[in-house]
Amino acid sequence: MGGSRGGGGGGEVISLLLVLLVLATCHSAFAIRDGLLRNGNFELGPNATSLKGTEVLGRFAIPEWEISGFVEYIKSGQKQGDMLLVVPEGAFAVRLGNEASIKQRFKVIKGMYYSLTFSAARTCAQEEKLNISVAPDSGVLPMQTMYSSNGWDSYAWAFQAEYGYADILIHNPGVEEDPACGPLIDSIAIRALFPPRPTNKNILKNGGWEEGPYILPNTSWGVLIPPNIEDDHSPLPGWMVESLKAVKYIDSDHFSVPQGKRAVELVAGKESAIAQVARTIPGKAYTLTFAVGDASNACAGSMLVEAFAGRDTLKVPYTSNGKGGFKRAVLRFVAVSTRTRVMFYSSFYHMRSDDFSSLCGPVIDDVKLLSVRGNGRV
Incomplete structure (x- = not known):
């Protein structure tokens, strides 16, 4: 590193390259972690001696789980x-009765953000819900609404690692008349x-939603981002789900x-609303551009997306034949606050x-917020 003293830029360039190399290495290391937890699909089951009918006997009877x-x-x-x-994938799953839980510990990077994806289905009660926690973070996922007709939905929940390990706990807080329910x-x-x-190309963070939760490769129903998710620990970094119901995260492998x-x-x-707060300069003009379409999932009909930027609103109609397609829209506005x-x-x-029992709706993508230069061009 002695070259950095010579007044030239060589040392700075080397330092920058080293930082980029470390980041690339870290990203590669983290990418290996993406996917199922150990025995995350429960295909490895208890021994016959650890089962009483379907009830699991023994705290560690299911491999890799407590x-x-x-x-x-x-x-x-x-x-x-x-x-x-x-069962949505494979041949086996677990059912959590009254106050039952499953837990697994795995290695993480302290300070890093992670998103958990899992599939769940109601079997008895209408008011079923799940507590998800990785200390000190926790959240309650309501399951009153089933979004797909097959009885299954996949959910995402995020956390920031406080330690070099994480204990993921999924708990059923329900108290039903049937303890197995x-x-x-x-x-x-x-x-x-x-x-x-x-960036200088987009004031919004994650405007194309490319950064988000893991989507199970063998599933075709997307991942639900639960309601009332804040942006500090959102499975969709930068975005909040400010609504009573979830939004669905979809991929190009299964949808348009x-x-x-x-x-x-x-x-x-x-x-089902999604929002982000961006830094703006009062009195300055901005353009909000985005795409509205359909997911090619037989969601047909006249759609209408409402976009808001501060005090300004734009209604974007879109006629869907349920086979894919999109249109672009622009909302121009003048900021009235430092945060819009x-x-x-x-x-x-x-x-x-x-499928008249599966909820669907318009697709939003490629959301960009840019300031308008003095000559009127973006």
């Missing part, structure tokens, strides 16, 4: 009365998040996406034309 309370090991196609229990859990995965920053690999589908009308809230929601509710 359980508490009434936990069942469920095989796909198993019946509960007249109801058939369906509770949600089925399957396919628990993790993804390291790299929170993006504003206007740009890149990821987008957001507004699946619950005005109850940008928000989107769908004005109407929609159901898939081939």
